[in-house]
Amino acid sequence: MPHTIEKQRHIIDFTLASLLRRRGKNGALFTVYTLIVFILASVMFFTYALKEEAAQVLKGAPEIVVQRSLQGRYAPIPLEYAAKIRGIRGVMAVRPRLWGYYYDSVFLANYTIMTAESIPLPPGSIAIGHGISRMRRAYEGDTISFTGVDGKARNFTIAKILPQESQLLSADLILMNEDEYREFSGLPPGLASDLTLKVRNPKELTTIAEKIVKALPDSRPIIRNEILRTYDALFSWRGGLLIIIMSAAVLAFVIFAWDKASGLSAEEKKEIGILKAVGWETSDILFMKFWEGMTVSLTSFLAGTILAYGHIFFTSAALFAPVLKGWSVLYPVFRLTPFINPGQIATLFFLTVVPYTVTTIIPSWRAATIDPDSVLRS
Amino acid sequence: MTTRYSTRFFTLTGALLLLATLLLIHAGRQRVTDRPLLRKSAELVRILELTDLCLFTEASYTRHLALADLRTPFQEYPLALEHFPSGSLASPPPHLTESHAPHH
Structure with missing residues (x-):
């Protein structure tokens, strides 16, 4: 056993010395390889952590949200609908939600305005999300002005800033009293933005949603499971920008593999020929090539994955931030909880380290089985 | 006497593996630390009846x-x-x- 280990160590010594002789080429290979793993691992860490966080915080979302469409568009829902829905067996409570958007033409930002009975606000006061506070440099006790539906500016006192840690949910929120919201937004009494439902038995959600559509054909129920699935499917590999990142990375690996599998350079063939001529076995050469692939791919994999972890969880995905911000003026600044899926890391390992190592060995096996004399003469 | 290449390689790989393990431990501890914050966020979702994350505010x-x-x-x-x-x-x-x- 010690002899086998010592033999392998000698092969590794030789392999690394050989790799270091071509320092420039192999250094570039290591850098590109690490960069590809870094990008893939960053995307993986970011999307998985975001999905997990969404699943954890959105489990308290309304069981059913009922919207109404009119003229092919979303429209405010009459409160009489609430009474009709309350009559459906299994529905425990129906509550109207009042919410809408506000475009701030000075800061060119969009806010979400909501009413919140559970957060008591004195008249003329509002609560704002941390994102708005940061952008407008407005803090508790300050007065802030918004233009209402009638074109008149209204002043509100900031009674509360929503917690910084909840920016991923509330960065753009403005909470105000119902009366003030109706007056500000122009939503007439008797109408709500949508309705939220509490249901006795969660297993009946789908049945109740079907009954709502049957009773009120212009309504559109969205059940909690659908909300959760929305964020589970967000940033899916099959669509959007991620498919471009994925294709670029896969293409890079195909080029790597092609370069390796398409054959060895004359210099490498000559090296194998000399090694065989001085007494190396075919198995020794295959071991040498195995270690060559392994040293490059394993260190690149580990370095890329570690860098990706730092990028996502220590710098809050600093490189992805410009992409996520898009054209938004107002955006949340958030630190993700490091939820990690071991299965994804294993997949990344098998998609990067294994193919590279295999494609390094195969052409060498072909060269190692040829007579050294003919290799050296060719 | 210079260190053998294989020793250097195993030291580097070992160091990287150790760092990766430390990061996994960090992730586990951070998840525990963040649990109350996530519960607070879930509570905000419940009381405000929120349906979505505020990831994008452009559309x-x-x-x-x-x-x-x-x-x-x-x-x-x-x-x-x-x-x-x-x-x-x-x-x-x-x-x-x-x-x-x-x-x-």
């Missing part, structure tokens, strides 16, 4: 992704004929194509 259908609509004319949903970068980044909600509501 209504990416601000409230779960409420995005496939049925309206001009298709306001991610990956439609897109005006905003966020729309090409996020996938449409799966329930848009398998809703309980009949498609008009």
Whole structure:
């Protein structure tokens, strides 16, 4: 056993010395390889952590949200609908939600305005999300002005800033009293933005949603499971920008593999020929090539994955931030909880380290089985 | 006497593996630390009856992704004929194509 280990160590010594002789080429290979793993691992860490966080915080979302469409568009829902829905067996409570958007033409930002009975606000006061506070440099006790539906500016006192840690949910929120919201937004009494439902038995959600559509054909129920699935499917590999990142990375690996599998350079063939001529076995050469692939791919994999972890969880995905911000003026600044899926890391390992190592060995096996004399003469 | 290449390689790989393990431990500890914050956020969702994350604020259908609509004319949903970068980044909600509501 010690002899086998010592033999392998000698092969590794030789392999690394050989790799270091071509320092420039192999250094570039290591850098590109690490960069590809870094990008893939960053995307993986970011999307998985975001999905997990969404699943954890959105489990308290309304069981059913009922919207109404009119003229092919979303429209405010009459409160009489609430009474009709309350009559459906299994529905425990129906509550109207009042919410809408506000475009701030000075800061060119969009806010979400909501009413919140559970957060008591004195008249003329509002609560704002941390994102708005940061952008407008407005803090508790300050007065802030918004233009209402009638074109008149209204002043509100900031009674509360929503917690910084909840920016991923509330960065753009403005909470105000119902009366003030109706007056500000122009939503007439008797109408709500949508309705939220509490249901006795969660297993009946789908049945109740079907009954709502049957009773009120212009309504559109969205059940909690659908909300959760929305964020589970967000940033899916099959669509959007991620498919471009994925294709670029896969293409890079195909080029790597092609370069390796398409054959060895004359210099490498000559090296194998000399090694065989001085007494190396075919198995020794295959071991040498195995270690060559392994040293490059394993260190690149580990370095890329570690860098990706730092990028996502220590710098809050600093490189992805410009992409996520898009054209938004107002955006949340958030630190993700490091939820990690071991299965994804294993997949990344098998998609990067294994193919590279295999494609390094195969052409060498072909060269190692040829007579050294003919290799050296060719 | 110079150190053997194999020793250097195993030291480097060992150091990287150790660092990766430390990061895994960090992730575990951070998850425990963040648990109360996540509970607080979940409570905010419950009391304000929120439906969505505030990831993008440039278009209504990416601000409230779960409420995005496939049925309206001009298709306001991610990956439609897109005006905003966020729309090409996020996938449409799966329930848009398998809703309980009949498609008009």
